[in-house]
Amino acid sequence: MPAFNFVAEYRDMQPAADRDIIAARDKAFAKAKADANKAISRIVDLAYFAYRIPLPAESDANEWFGNILCADDPAFSIQHDLEEAARIATLVLRDRLGNGFWGTPVLVHAAAFAGKRQTVDNHALSIVSRDALKNLVRIRGFVLKRPEISPGQAAPVSALITKYGTEGDETTDVQVLQAIAQDYDSQIKQLTKSSNEAIEAVFAENRRLAEEVDLLWWHLGGHSYLLDMPLEKVPDALKPIVVGMDVGEMVTALPGPYGSYGIIRKALGSKADEPMKLSEAIKALTPEHGFLVKDKPDRYALAPVHGAASDVLLSGEPVSGTHFKRNTGLSFDVKLTAYELAVQAYHERVLSKVDWI
Known part of the structure; x- marks a missing residue:
């Protein structure tokens, strides 16, 4: 590129x-x-x-x-x-x-x-x-090449030992021992660094695969992780937010498993492309949905779905259209498809989990 x-x-x-x-x-x-x-x-x-x-x-x-x-x-x-x-x-x-x-x-x-x-x-x-x-x-x-562990570069200790054995050279036994110790320390540090990088690459890939497996089982189970209730019992207006937040809650690193988007669409089924107002989804929130959010996002404007949900569930107050517009620049009645709303909730959740917003 x-x-x-x-x-x-x-x-x-x-x-x-x-x-x-x-x-x-x-x-x-x-x-x-x-x-x-x-x-x-x-x-x-x-x-x-x-x-x-x-x-x-x-x-x-x-x-x-x-x-x-x-x-x-x-x-x-x-x-x-x-x-x-x-x-x-x-x-x-x-x-x-x-x-x-x-x-x-x-x-x-x-x-x-x-x-x-x-x-x-x-x-x-x-x-x-x-x-x-x-x-x-x-x-x-x-990008994800096979991780390799590389040894450190050997220092020219042998040349110092040769000098030490040369008649009339001023090199001392202490200097030779210090050079050997420094060489050993340098190679150990390089080996440790290389090993940690290889382990991190394998760990990150295994984590991504594990999250995708978890998401597949979540979809097959049809049960909300956050609300601890079957998804079929979640009101249709609220389901996109619940699905997006559930999936986001199971992701621990950006950008997240790429299968997340397919899982979200499958979970929404035939209603994925139906248009709806954001206000309709937020108004469907009741106290029994309190486990959806724990804190109000620091960056309300970048997490409007979580911000509005936290207003209702944490503050116990209905969302004001004027207040929402002032905080986000968006109309509270903004229209999205169910899939778009779920993906928005998903992105917000992942960003908040890694302390971006």
């Missing part, structure tokens, strides 16, 4: 931009990309900007991203140039998707909310994210 060309991509979005602005944006892109590589919270912040989602009151995203963008363009204002901030954030996320970061596609899918939120590139980010997730499936066999 060719390297991501920020300048070309940016000029496609802003063909009239002058060279000084392009140069400034290129530097901002590089800095934002570096920050995103250092902290998950920054990747999440970029999703807020890319999809123009209302930021939490306590967020410092405006400050850190604004400082990056105005460093080489003093006229830039994060308050007045949100569209420009959205462009840079979108391109940083696009670059991450092209580089195969496993968590970014799931984050982008959650932020897009089944296509109800749009980026400045007219959904191109969401499309690239979908393709990135599919590519991860296709390249799995090439």
Whole structure:
């Protein structure tokens, strides 16, 4: 895959931009990309900007991203140039998707909310994210090579011993012993590191396969893991949320087993593609469904389904359409298919379990 060309991509979005602005944006892109590589919270912040989602009151995203963008363009204002901030954030996320970061596609899918939120590139980010997730499936066999344990590189101890045996050489027996000990220590560290990497690769793959087996048995059993009740007893309006949260609860690492999406569709059956309002699903929640959520998500806007559910089940209050719109930028009556709603709940659950949102 060719390297991501920020300048070309940016000029496609802003063909009239002058060279000084392009140069400034290129530097901002590089800095934002570096920050995103250092902290998950920054990747999440970029999703807020890319999809123009209302930021939490306590967020410092405006400050850190604004400082990056105005460093080489003093006229830039994060308050007045949100569209420009959205462009840079979108391109940083696009670059991450092209580089195969496993968590970014799931984050982008959650932020897009089944296509109800749009980026400045007219959904191109969401499309690239979908393709990135599919590519991860296709390249799995090439990425997961057979783990190998490699020995360390031997130090030239023998040359030191030869010098030690040479008449008139000043090498001492202490120096020889120290060199042997250092060589031994270095090789042990290298062997340990190589072994741990091989074990981790095998462990991660076994975990993924174990989760897929668990999901298959979950589907065959037709029993909600979280509610401890048969899925057939769950109200139809609520079933997509229960299915998505159940599947997400059984996943422990991003991006999750790729069979999850098929399991979700199978669990929903013939009603998978039926449209419904989010508000209808949330209004179907009752106290007996309290085990669906334990905490209110820190990033409510990126987890609207869990946020609304936690309002009802943890706060005991009906969700206000105005409050929901202010927190998420979405209508509480937004329409999705049952499958889209279940997948949204699934993505939110997995992201929350690994402390992304």
